[in-house]
Amino acid sequence: xxxxxxxxxxxxxxxxxxxxxxxxxxxxxxxxxxxxxxxxxxxxxxxxxxxxxxxxxxxxxxxxxxxxxxxxxxxxxxxxxxxxxxxxxxxxxxxxxxxxxxxxxxxxxxxxxxxxxxxxxxxxxxxxxxxxxxxxxxxxxxxxxxxxxxxxxxxxxxxxxxxxxxxxxxxxxxxxxxxxxxxxxxxxxxxxxxxxxxxxxxxxxxxxxxxxxxxxxxxxxxxxxxxxxxxxxxxxxxxxxxxxxxxxxxxxxxxxxxxxxxxxxxxxxxxxxxxxxxxxx
Amino acid sequence: xxxxxxxxxxxxxxxxxxxxxxxxxxxxxxxxxxxxxxxxxxxxxxxxxxxxxxxxxxxxxxxxxxxxxxxxxxxxxxxxxxxxxxxxxxxxxxxxxxxxxxxxxxxxxxxxxxxxxxxxxxxxxxxxxxxxxxxxxxxxxxxxxxxxxxxxxxxxxxxxxxxxxxxxxxxxxxxxxxxxxxxxxxxxxxxxxxxxxxxxxxxxxxxxxxxxxxxxxxxxxxxxxxxxxxxxxxxxxxxxxxxxxxxxxxxxxxxxxxxxxxxxxxxxxxxxxxxxxxxxx
Numbered sequence: 001x002x003x004x005x006x007x008x009x010x011x012x013x014x015x016x017x018x019x020x021x022x023x024x025x026x027x028x029x030x031x032x033x034x035x036x037x038x039x040x041x042x043x044x045x046x047x048x049x050x051x052x053x054x055x056x057x058x059x060x061x062x063x064x065x066x067x068x069x070x071x072x073x074x075x076x077x078x079x080x081x082x083x084x085x086x087x088x089x090x091x092x093x094x095x096x097x098x099x100x101x102x103x104x105x106x107x108x109x110x111x112x113x114x115x116x117x118x119x120x121x122x123x124x125x126x127x128x129x130x131x132x133x134x135x136x137x138x139x140x141x142x143x144x145x146x147x148x149x150x151x152x153x154x155x156x157x158x159x160x161x162x163x164x165x166x167x168x169x170x171x172x173x174x175x176x177x178x179x180x181x182x183x184x185x186x187x188x189x190x191x192x193x194x195x196x197x198x199x200x201x202x203x204x205x206x207x208x209x210x211x212x213x214x215x216x217x218x219x220x221x222x223x224x225x226x227x228x229x230x231x232x233x234x235x236x237x238x239x240x241x242x243x244x245x246x247x248x249x250x251x252x253x254x255x256x257x258x259x260x261x262x263x264x265x266x267x268x269x270x271x272x273x274x275x276x277x278x279x280x281x
Numbered sequence: 282x283x284x285x286x287x288x289x290x291x292x293x294x295x296x297x298x299x300x301x302x303x304x305x306x307x308x309x310x311x312x313x314x315x316x317x318x319x320x321x322x323x324x325x326x327x328x329x330x331x332x333x334x335x336x337x338x339x340x341x342x343x344x345x346x347x348x349x350x351x352x353x354x355x356x357x358x359x360x361x362x363x364x365x366x367x368x369x370x371x372x373x374x375x376x377x378x379x380x381x382x383x384x385x386x387x388x389x390x391x392x393x394x395x396x397x398x399x400x401x402x403x404x405x406x407x408x409x410x411x412x413x414x415x416x417x418x419x420x421x422x423x424x425x426x427x428x429x430x431x432x433x434x435x436x437x438x439x440x441x442x443x444x445x446x447x448x449x450x451x452x453x454x455x456x457x458x459x460x461x462x463x464x465x466x467x468x469x470x471x472x473x474x475x476x477x478x479x480x481x482x483x484x485x486x487x488x489x490x491x492x493x494x495x496x497x498x499x500x501x502x503x504x505x506x507x508x509x510x511x512x513x514x515x516x517x518x519x520x521x522x523x524x525x526x527x528x529x530x531x532x533x534x535x536x537x538x539x540x541x542x543x544x545x546x547x548x549x550x551x552x553x554x555x556x557x558x559x560x561x562x
Contacts, residue, residue, distance in 0.1 A: 117489050117490075117491040118491055118492070119491065119492070119493065120492070121493075136491065137488055137489055137491075139489065166485070166488050166489065176485075176486050176489050177489065179475075179476050179479050179486055180476065180486060180487065180489050180490040180491070180494045181489070181490075181491060181493055181494060183472065183475065183476075184472065184493050184494050184496075184497040184498075185493065186530070186533055187468055187472055187497055187530075188497055188552075189533070189548065189549055189552040190526060190529040190530045190533060190552075191464065191465065191468055191526065192552040192554075192555035193529045193548060193551060193552050194460075194464065194522065194525045194526045194529050195460050195461065195464075195555075196551065196552070196554060196555060196558075197525065198460050198522075198525075199558070204447070204457075205457050205460055205461060206461065206558045207418055207447050208398050208418055208420065208447065208457050208458065208461050208462070209398075209461040209462075209558070209559070210398040210399055210400065210417060210418075210461070210462060211399070211400070211401070212400065212402075212462060212465050212466065212499075212500050213461045213462060213465050214559055215465075215496045215497070215499050215500070216465040216468060216469055216496070216497055216499075216500065217465075217555050217559070218493075218496050218497075218559075219493050219496070219497065220552045220553065220555045221553055221555065221556045221559075222549075222553075223553075224546045224549035224550055224553070227549060228542050228545060228546050228549065231537065231542070231545065232540075232542055235537055235540070238537060239534065239537050239538065241475065241479075242530065242533065242534050242537070243534070244475045244478065244479075245471060245472065245475045245530065246527060246530050246531060246534065248471040248474045248475050249467070249468075249471045249523065249526065249527050249530070250527060252467055252470070252471060252523065253520065253523050253524070253527065256512065256516055256519060256520050256523070257520065259513075259516070261509050261512070261513055264509060264512065265505045265509050267470065267474065268470055268503075268505040268508060268509065269505055270474060270477065271469075271470040271471075271473040271474050271477070271501045272501065272502055272503075272504075272505070273473075273477065274473035274476075274477060274498050274501045274502065275501075275502045277477075277480070277487045277490070278490075278495055278498070278499075278502075
């Protein structure tokens, strides 16, 4: 299987490593608008060669779009215009606008909308790592709009990445990810800003930062180039969750003001039950 | 050095392990109001023996209070009443009310107020681990109120735990920890509640939860028995930081509503600078 990865960053680069390592891909071609990413990808041996996108598409069996979601909606229709029987997938973090942009395309069946739920707070080809996807969950959206043969190959590919497949429609996907991913990022960005603001007066504040702080602000290192388009495309769902999150925080605030620590205690006990959920994973 | 640890949980138990392992303590005596904690601590060999607190104090050179901060303010004056030349420290997460409760005690000089900035989201003797404190930071508060000889021994003890010592007054400590620790916990509790609320309708939501989600809600597993007294004692500082945090989140909300993604982008870039801070650590 010859695979083209468009966008050799954290996700595309990590897929390139694992697909080649598992022998599922005989060759990985890199495409990136940034030449320095391609140079790094060659040096790190993430890809076998790089080519202009038109040429890469011609030579490939499968094309993976691992670029920010605003670029997917621009690039995906152009890619579908150029394929014959190749299969195309995207790995973006939002799905509704992605599937909408090629809804009526004659090659819609060759496309599978996917979202491997894996990542780190780092970006670029230097962030690509082996085993990033092992035993994690990937979503395939609106599978009834993809051809059986395309689905079969994409399922095989995710098995080669050792991922578990979950099927959702794209609207459900976008609601779910607002809860289990997008809000975590907003919370982390906000926490970093809250504390950085204080740091201006108190330069020593971070000497005291321990593991708990680092873990809650880890995602605040995430790249705006990736996340702004996600918040743009999933704005309505993110707003709903953000409203809920602010309202829970405001409830904590009001309990502190009233010194109602019994109710505060109950809320923490309720929050503790997240443990059972995380243990299942 | 014979050491008594009052409260054989995550912190007390981990100190017991490392002080014995480093040979700084020749013997560790456990005190706990919960007999099952003492039994576990014996089985896990965290302590050499357990005794009633009065007897343990008599036999010890150093007494460590590693109990929730509301218990510290109750137990600390009673312990100081019983000592002759023993040294007493607490390792609680708030400091102002702790030092206030023994401000005028004739044995004030024998007491050193400390806060080793290390922990996990787990609690109890089963959560005690080796190397928990290695290369982390510990705070000594209001050192001018402790005797030179007490300070010398406590500094040696923290060196045996491989910790770096920072000196702050207790008021500064409580402001700093509100920023770099307490708000992270509130944010995490709130995030867990936000998502758990949604889970009631959508049982599959957690299949998709990835590493980012787990890391931001990790602290939501923390015990209310430890955290409610912290929020109670540090209420005013926590309220200030929580207000700031809610206001940053509300700014994100308003930018989403206005679709002002340029300003959103600027805020994320600013949040990204947390990276430089975390890298220093």
